[in-house]
Amino acid sequence: MISQFILPTNVQLRADSIHSEPGILYIDTSVCQTCSICPVCNKKSSKIHSRYSRTLLDLPISGHLSKVQLKARKYFCDNPECPRKVFTERFDCEIKPYYRRMIRSNDLLARMALELGGNTGAAISRYAGVPVSPSIILRVVKRLDIQPKKLTSGVIGVDDWAFKKGKTYGTVIVDLAKKEVVDLLPDRESATLSEWLKQHPEIKTVSRDRCGPYALGIKTGAPDASQVADRFHLLMNLGDATKRIFQSKGKELREAFTLYNQPKNHPAKTVETESAVQNMLQITEDTLTTANISIDKLHKFEKVKDLYSKGNSIRQIAKTVKLTRTTVRKYTMMEKLVKRQAHTTTNLDAFIGFFDAGRK
Ligand SMILES: [Zn+2]
Incomplete structure (x- = not known):
């Protein structure tokens, strides 16, 4: 009666007794099947050679580690042409040769590994009653038979x-x-x-x-x-190239700033000069303010503007671009993405006057 609740039903096992140690539940189990298949010649055999004990980790019971202690058997192979004379008992499912864990327990770990990864999966496994190390989690993933997708969209x-x-x-x-x-x-x-x-x-x-x-x-x-x-690498290359150009033109930029800040009545500063310098400064400012913005951020900004112009809702855009709705709303109201200015005032500013007065 108890077997059908604690043991897998797709394999012929019978629970004989249960005993426990702190944190671990042991289930002594016998095999009900009367024969087994030779792994080499695939012929059935019912001639028992000997018995041996196998311990398999199973799903936790009430949060406790559970171990199935299986009284398994070895069989003679009756096929005279088969090179294997004695083989260990094979099962149709749930128990694989050489495995120290039931398949259903292994599946639980595989799900944890795929959802959580090695370290987090191992941490959660302790609470789930199947404690394992990160390396075992990764080993379980490596054993999975995942077939690559055959057809692509082209x-x-x-x-x-x-x-x-x-x-x-x-x-x-x-x-x-x-x-x-x-x-x-x-x-x-x-x-x-x-x-x-x-x-x-x-x-x-x-x-x-x-x-x-x-x-x-x-x-x-x-x-x-x-x-x-691809667009990511094109934008990254463009950003790097632009940054290099402006970093190498420091002298010219300083001269332009000096020229622009000359007094109004200076003879060198004509209307044409002022206009040209103004244009140059505008280009410089635009480039410098965007030069240090990450390509990823620029890409997301463009994507938001594009999706918004096509009539997508803020919620839809946030989901697609993986940004918060507040950021998406802010981007839709901005004409261009600018680097956030560093905070230039401090609490000390209000008291600077006292320092000056002290010097006098
Ligand atoms: Zn055989």
């Missing part, structure tokens, strides 16, 4: 991603129409990408960064596909 983006930042990198392939990750490649070599593209003849357009190996990989793997530079 428009993909490729970029590198870090297994370990600064040391080892792989390549991530994203379906840009479906907005989902299609596959991860183990490195960022042109040959690997080329091989992947040859298996996906439906690819028509590939968005990439300015990295040479990707260009070569696409050229050899999908010669008919169009290669486009």
Whole structure:
């Protein structure tokens, strides 16, 4: 009676007794099946060789760790042509050879790992009654049989991603129409990408960064596909180039400021000069105020303006661009994105006069 509540029902097991130690519940279990299949020749055998004990971690019971102590058996293989003479008992499901954990317990860890990652998954597992380390969580994920998606929309983006930042990198392939990750490649070599593209003849357009190996990989793997530079890297390159130009023109900019601040009656400052300097200062100011804004922020700002002009609601835009509604509302009211000015006044300012008076 108790077996059907605490043991998996898809495998023939019977709970004989239950005993406990602090924090751990042990369930002594016997196997009900009368035969087993040889893993080499797949022939059934009911000739028992010997018995042995196996301990398997199972789902927690009332928050306590539970371990199934299984009295399993070894069988003779009756097939004279089979090289395996003795084999350990096999089960159709739930218990796999060499596993120290029931499949349903393993599935619970896999779900935690995929939702929470290694460290957080391990931390939560302690509260869930299946305590494991981060490395075990990662091992469970690596064992998962995840098949890459076979077909894409034909428009993909490729970029590198870090297994370990600064040391080892792989390549991530994203379906840009479906907005989902299609596959991860183990490195960022042109040959690997080329091989992947040859298996996906439906690819028509590939968005990439300015990295040479990707260009070569696409050229050899999908010669008919169009290669486009992605907007993120274009904007980043433009931002860097603009910043370099203005940093190298410090002398000219200082001269322009000096010229502009000359007294009104100075003969050198004609109407034309003033107008030209004004234009130059405006361009300089615009560039300098946006030069230090991150590309990501600029990209989001443009996206907000674009979606708003197409009639999307603030709520929809916030969800799409992943910004708060307050920020989206602020962006829609701004003509251009400017760098936030540093706070220049302090509490000391109100008392500066006393210092001056003291010196006198
Ligand atoms: Zn056999």
